[in-house]
Amino acid sequence: MKLKSLYIPLVIIIILFGGVTISKGLGIWITESTKIPKTISSGTYAGEYDPSDIRGSYTFDDIYNSFNISPEILAEAFNIITDKPRDFQVKSLEDMYSDLEVEVGTDSVRRFTALYTGLPYDSDEILPQQAITILYSNNKISDSEMESLLENTIILPTITDDTSTNSNSASETESVINGKTTVKDVLKYDISLEQLEELIGIKIDDQSSTIRDLCQENGISFSTIKNSLNELMSE
Numbered sequence: 205m206k207l208k209s210l211y212i213p214l215v216i217i218i219i220l221f222g223g224v225t226i227s228k229g230l231g232i233w234i235t236e237s238t239k240i241p242k243t244i245s246s247g248t249y250a251g252e253y254d255p256s257d258i259r260g261s262y263t264f265d266d267i268y269n270s271f272n273i274s275p276e277i278l279a280e281a282f283n284i285i286t287d288k289p290r291d292f293q294v295k296s297l298e299d300m301y302s303d304l305e306v307e308v309g310t311d312s313v314r315r316f317t318a319l320y321t322g323l324p325y326d327s328d329e330i331l332p333q334q335a336i337t338i339l340y341s342n343n344k345i346s347d348s349e350m351e352s353l354l355e356n357t358i359i360l361p362t363i364t365d366d367t368s369t370n371s372n373s374a375s376e377t378e379s380v381i382n383g384k385t386t387v388k389d390v391l392k393y394d395i396s397l398e399q400l401e402e403l404i405g406i407k408i409d410d411q412s413s414t415i416r417d418l419c420q421e422n423g424i425s426f427s428t429i430k431n432s433l434n435e436l437m438s439e
Contacts, residue, residue, distance in 0.1 A: 239266040244324070255318040255325045260295030260310045267294075267313070271321050277342075281316055281335035282308070283360040300363045303382030305416075306330050308360065320344050332360040359420060361427035381430045387411040387418070393437050403432055 241257035244250055253270045264275035268290070275289035284300075286292055298309035311329045318325030319339050331339075331353055340350045381390075388411040390400055401408050404415075406422050415433070419426040 239263075239269075241270055247324075249323055252323055255314045255321070255323050258294065258310065258314045258317060260293070260298075262294050263290060264292045264294075265290035267317060271317050271323075273317060273320050277320075277338060278313070278316075281338045282312070282332065283334050283362050285362060285364045301360065303384065304358065304360075305384070306358055308332060308358070330356055330358060333357045334360055359426065361430060381415065381433050385415050387413055387415065390415065390433060395433070395436055399436070403436075404429055 239259075239262055241253045241255070241259075244252050244254045255271070258267060264278045267273055267278060268275055275292065278284075279286055279289040279292060282297060284292060284297075294310050294313050297312065298307070301308040308330075311327060312331060312335070314325055315327045315329045316331060316335050316339070317323070318327075319331075320342070322344070333354065336345075336350060336353045336357060339345045339353075345353070387397070387400065387408055391397060391411070397408060397411075404418060404422070404424060406418065406424075408418065415429060416426045418424075419429055
């Protein structure tokens with residue numbers, strides 16, 4: 205049986221739209237990004253979501269939906285203060301902690317997620333001390349695992365997710381004190397060595413040392429010292 209040329213376009217339209225309708229009904233037709241990671245294809249954890257497929261565009265809520273880690277726990281692990289942890293995007297970590305000597309970003313979240321869920325993920329990415337504490341307090345890692353992770357870690361400064369809304373002057377001051385700022389750098393801003401030693405509470409012998417290193421070596425909160433220095437500079 206031959207179709208008349210007049211009906212051929214109509215048949216094509218019916219086939220196309222019929223196929224789309226069926227695909228939607230079966231859940232095959234996807235027009236938007238689903239923010240769902242791929243699953244592990246083989247082995248003991250086959251069928252489980254794969255932490256290695258977490259993307260920077262994922263929010264903490266996307267991770268919660270796939271891995272059942274609450275956005276609040278993720279925010280605490282990476283020292284983020286926010287009223288909306290569900291909306292926080294993973295890729296924002298790299299911008300917020302860009303001044304650190306080690307990278308804290310998407311791969312850090314992947315490793316934390318893997319350790320928290322017990323899923324496999326091969327990574328040597330450094331985890332912040334706050335994340336390690338969360339893992340240990342929730343019985344996700346053993347004593348020996350915690351000791352091993354703490355051998356190579358970093359203490360994150362407290363970050364809020366609305367820092368980009370600060371005034372220009374505040375942003376300029378904030379940028380002065382970062383992970384690479386040395387004692388010598390601070391002394392250029394009309395702050396004496398005696399003032400700095402009193403503020404940190406230690407004797408400073410090497411002016412090439414970074415403020416962050418001095419704080420970490422002496423168990424002092426870098427975030428607190430950083431804020432205090434910013435206040436001094438703004439006076």
